[in-house]
Amino acid sequence: MGTSYKYKCDECGYEEEFFTGGRPMTKDYHKRTEEAEEELRSAALYGKYGESIRQLMKNEREKIYINCDTELYQCMECRQFSVQIAKEMYMNRQDFTMSVEFRHECPSCHSALLRKTRGSITFCPKCKMFTAQLVSLGKFD
Ligand SMILES: [Zn+2]
Numbered sequence: 581m582g583t584s585y586k587y588k589c590d591e592c593g594y595e596e597e598f599f600t601g602g603r604p605m606t607k608d609y610h611k612r613t614e615e616a617e618e619e620l621r622s623a624a625l626y627g628k629y630g631e632s633i634r635q636l637m638k639n640e641r642e643k644i645y646i647n648c649d650t651e652l653y654q655c656m657e658c659r660q661f662s663v664q665i666a667k668e669m670y671m672n673r674q675d676f677t678m679s680v681e682f683r684h685e686c687p688s689c690h691s692a693l694l695r696k697t698r699g700s701i702t703f704c705p706k707c708k709m710f711t712a713q714l715v716s717l718g719k720f721d
């Protein structure tokens with residue numbers, strides 16, 4: 581299961597389509613997300629994300645859900661889109677909910693990336709105007 585996003589800008593003619601999630605559903609994709617997941621777990625165990633996360637990972641490992649699917653991000657500075665492995669951790673207990681999303685860096689300018697969710701208009705990576713439109717949002721298996 582994956583999602584495709586197509587952005588189009590009427591101002592400058594920019595048009596690009598991105599695929600996130602399991603496409604292509606290959607062994608490679610699974611290997612990549614599994615590796616990312618393992619990396620995240622060991623970094624957490626090593627204390628990279630602070631003491632409280634380290635303790636949780638140590639004591640409640642099986643209750644922690646890790647999302648390492650690919651998602652679409654956009655840079656807040658240079659407005660480039662990029663598909664990145666998500667790196668999110670959740671934990672749900674009756675008395676406690678944890679949700680951590682790790683910071684992603686833009687591959688071109690190293691600024692912070694923002695996850696693209698539903699918003700249909702965004703900044704165009706080419707002309708930088710607030711004119712890029714999400715023209716299609718597809719689902720595929
Ligand atoms: Zn950037």
Ligand SMILES: [Zn+2]
Pocket residue numbers: 589590591592593594704705706707708709711712
């Ligand atoms: Zn544009």
